[in-house]
Amino acid sequence: MFFINNLIYTFLIALGVIIGAGFFSAIGALINNHPPLKTMIDICSSIKIWAVAVSLGGTFSSFEIIEQGILKGEIKSVIKQVAYIISALTGANLGYLMIKLLWKSKIIWDK
Numbered sequence: 001m002f003f004i005n006n007l008i009y010t011f012l013i014a015l016g017v018i019i020g021a022g023f024f025s026a027i028g029a030l031i032n033n034h035p036p037l038k039t040m041i042d043i044c045s046s047i048k049i050w051a052v053a054v055s056l057g058g059t060f061s062s063f064e065i066i067e068q069g070i071l072k073g074e075i076k077s078v079i080k081q082v083a084y085i086i087s088a089l090t091g092a093n094l095g096y097l098m099i100k101l102l103w104k105s106k107i108i109w110d111k
Contacts, residue, residue: 003080003083011088011091015051015092022041041099048096
């Protein structure tokens with residue numbers, strides 16, 4: 001149960017980082033008189049890897065656990081870390097797709 005809880009936390013933290021960065025970058029774009037939706041997409045696409053790193057609690061700890069798991073033969077810890085990484089990547093990509101959905105909606109609204 002603890003493992004599932006951590007997967008959910010990892011997913012939602014990565015999702016929140018992307019969506020939060022997108023919306024706050026839109027506020028900055030409005031202040032600087034730039035197009036907010038384009039700025040949101042640009043920022044969100046470039047920050048995805050950082051959202052994954054934040055949700056994992058830093059990249060080095062995950063790689064250390066994977067390394068120790070491979071060297072000591074503890075395949076269970078390697079599988080857990082890979083699941084955490086996949087969960088974080090899924091959350092970050094879903095956040096990016098949600099921001100892109102705003103862009104697609106803008107195109108529909110303009111017609």
